[in-house]
Amino acid sequence: MLAMTPVVRIAVPVPLPQAFDYAVPATCLPPAVGARVRVPFGNRTLVGICIEADPKDAFADPKELLEVLDEQSILPGDVQRLALWLADYYHYPLGEVFATLLPNAALKGMPLRVRTEEIWHRSSAAAPDLSRAERQRALLAFLDSNGGWASGKAIRAAGFTSAMIAALVRKGAIEAGERRFDSEQPPQLTADQEAAVKDYRGKLDRFSPNLLEGVTGSGKTEVYLRAIAHVRRCGRQVLVLVPEIALTPQTLARFRRRYGTTDVMHSGLSDQERLNAWLRCRDGQAQILIGTRSAVFTPFKQLGLIVVDEEHDASFKQQDRLRYSARDVAVKRARDLGIPLILGSATPSLESLENVRRRRYRTQLLHQRATGAPMPSMHILDIRGHPLREGLSHPLTARIERHLDAGGQVLVFLNRRGYAPVYLCPDCGWQAACSHCDARLTLHQGRKRLACHHCGAERPVTETCPSCGSAHLLAVGAGTERTEAGLRERFPGASLIRIDSDTARSQRRLEEGLAKIGRGEPGILIGTQMLAKGHDFPNITMVAAVNADAGFLSADFKAPERTAQLLIQVAGRAGRASRPGEVWIQTLQPTNPALRRLIQEGYAGFADHELSIRHRAGLPPARHMALLRAAAADPAAPAAFLAELRAKLPNDLEVLGPAPAQMQRLANQHRFQLMLLADRRGPLHRGIRAVAGVAAPRGVRWEIDVDPADAL
Numbered sequence: 001m002l003a004m005t006p007v008v009r010i011a012v013p014v015p016l017p018q019a020f021d022y023a024v025p026a027t028c029l030p031p032a033v034g035a036r037v038r039v040p041f042g043n044r045t046l047v048g049i050c051i052e053a054d055p056k057d058a059f060a061d062p063k064e065l066l067e068v069l070d071e072q073s074i075l076p077g078d079v080q081r082l083a084l085w086l087a088d089y090y091h092y093p094l095g096e097v098f099a100t101l102l103p104n105a106a107l108k109g110m111p112l113r114v115r116t117e118e119i120w121h122r123s124s125a126a127a128p129d130l131s132r133a134e135r136q137r138a139l140l141a142f143l144d145s146n147g148g149w150a151s152g153k154a155i156r157a158a159g160f161t162s163a164m165i166a167a168l169v170r171k172g173a174i175e176a177g178e179r180r181f182d183s184e185q186p187p188q189l190t191a192d193q194e195a196a197v198k199d200y201r202g203k204l205d206r207f208s209p210n211l212l213e214g215v216t217g218s219g220k221t222e223v224y225l226r227a228i229a230h231v232r233r234c235g236r237q238v239l240v241l242v243p244e245i246a247l248t249p250q251t252l253a254r255f256r257r258r259y260g261t262t263d264v265m266h267s268g269l270s271d272q273e274r275l276n277a278w279l280r281c282r283d284g285q286a287q288i289l290i291g292t293r294s295a296v297f298t299p300f301k302q303l304g305l306i307v308v309d310e311e312h313d314a315s316f317k318q319q320d321r322l323r324y325s326a327r328d329v330a331v332k333r334a335r336d337l338g339i340p341l342i343l344g345s346a347t348p349s350l351e352s353l354e355n356v357r358r359r360r361y362r363t364q365l366l367h368q369r370a371t372g373a374p375m376p377s378m379h380i381l382d383i384r385g386h387p388l389r390e391g392l393s394h395p396l397t398a399r400i401e402r403h404l405d406a407g408g409q410v411l412v413f414l415n416r417r418g419y420a421p422v423y424l425c426p427d428c429g430w431q432a433a434c435s436h437c438d439a440r441l442t443l444h445q446g447r448k449r450l451a452c453h454h455c456g457a458e459r460p461v462t463e464t465c466p467s468c469g470s471a472h473l474l475a476v477g478a479g480t481e482r483t484e485a486g487l488r489e490r491f492p493g494a495s496l497i498r499i500d501s502d503t504a505r506s507q508r509r510l511e512e513g514l515a516k517i518g519r520g521e522p523g524i525l526i527g528t529q530m531l532a533k534g535h536d537f538p539n540i541t542m543v544a545a546v547n548a549d550a551g552f553l554s555a556d557f558k559a560p561e562r563t564a565q566l567l568i569q570v571a572g573r574a575g576r577a578s579r580p581g582e583v584w585i586q587t588l589q590p591t592n593p594a595l596r597r598l599i600q601e602g603y604a605g606f607a608d609h610e611l612s613i614r615h616r617a618g619l620p621p622a623r624h625m626a627l628l629r630a631a632a633a634d635p636a637a638p639a640a641f642l643a644e645l646r647a648k649l650p651n652d653l654e655v656l657g658p659a660p661a662q663m664q665r666l667a668n669q670h671r672f673q674l675m676l677l678a679d680r681r682g683p684l685h686r687g688i689r690a691v692a693g694v695a696a697p698r699g700v701r702w703e704i705d706v707d708p709a710d711a712l
Ligand code: ADP
Pocket: 187, 188, 189, 190, 193, 214, 215, 216, 217, 218, 219, 220, 221, 222, 370, 371
């Protein structure tokens, strides 16, 4: 018998660094590199990717694979190479890298075919008289609350029938298929926009990384749209990455008005919808893809430009499993493909500014708002010595009142949800604390719950102290819920809308609130950072930031940068239309140097100084960092394990720790970390490689975080 059974090497989605060899049974053709195969693994069946045919060092006695799922590679060569690079750079198992970058449908072994779902949208015709068809009216309202459209499946899942759909089609109220948008005339570019667009032209055929720095409202999107037009004219595709929160129906509508079809990719899609977009990009039918973080892995037939909007945004960094930065992966892809890249932001990350300093990136500046509206003025409101009512000082509410009286809208920004962050007993000092974390419980008055914002644990509110029985428990400090209550009492006539992840659960209420504010009626908008971007509220004349400066005091080295970005982004909501805006930052630490610099010199001055601080301290982006994080139920185990890793690390690295995480216990896991720093990437990665394969003792989980988003 001939011993020539072909062997293939398969990346299998399991948390092990190596790939596995399988024999190809006589009944199948050997899979191409990049094709999916079904393989036995332990007592399971998994879908893996073929990464090598006939490896020289093949395993002597491999198991047989079960099925070859694809006739050819499902991934173009550049994405296959990207997967290898990701596994190497983030020190993550290749099989799990594929599992992260492939659409779910592909991982489940489904056939890779575009299958469009039945979709219904509101027609542009005036709504017919439905006063006697209550369910049909409800169906229209359902479509409206979903941005004007829904799939047939979603409609039926919400309790409507095919007969109701048919009736509305007959009456001309709804139509089948994607919504069509009226096309839009592009505006005359401002001089700054013109200069930026000109800078991109003529460089479309090579890797050219650009940082588009434009103040809030300066029309960065218009610049992207023009650059995209050039790329499309050359018959090439475009990838636009946006932060999770920014992919609103408005953003999408803007692209669709300009260019007709625009595909989307985000976590809210069904497996099939995601697969459709993925295939359309890979096979060249899609022209523009707008997506959140993981869209950066989408294969394209002929990608010609990548745009990363709000490039500083933290949501581009995945915070578990494969801890990649979509912005950094975008830079890597643009370089590999030899195409231009635009990173846009009003508050660029220090990493990107460092790249500008080192002349690796070009910059284009948009100094003014595109509409000609002036930038809002920013002020510090010193409230030392002022009593606070529900977190608000009298000088602040007096200013709010003035703006409301003048017919303006006020945005109150408070990055803390719930009623109060502390619930305590003044008689014995007891505080409501989470039994699973080193953290206090936040009081949610409306739901009558005490909730941990770290692990999600909740319990009912106790009216008496569990420690001494006192009935005088106190809620200390203010979150959005309490501030809302305080403002309602102070301004009984004003319309008030709160937007945070608690209220966002009721999509309908949120939409109603947003519509009211959108119409420009005077009122107050209270919310967390969910308010900082995405929606455009032209009538806001004042932004009040309550407690927003607390971040300047955090122990994390990136906290001042984050805090400044958030403050400037929120401030940018003010004065977008004709009336000028002002921003008031209520603070108990008016002399904080970082805050003062931000107000006096703006983000550019702040960032420049902060970058010098990082250089002096030897922190990123001046140097390169990785964290090795370990966690276990046993408080002693993680530190002991990390000490063992530390001993294995080469001595050309600076190593700090093992040190406890800022919140040592989270969800009953004790967390510790080792911080690795190096001047160059080479030694950092060599160091990590020296320990990457070390198995942790039973009960200890550990992971590698390259270029961490925080060092807490
Ligand atoms: P950014 O993303 O920089 O914050 P946007 O792209 O959202 O700014 O633009 C802000 C506003 O300015 C939008 O309402 C947009 O329609 C408008 N705008 C952009 N460019 C122009 C222009 N050249 N002329 C007039 N209005 C413009």
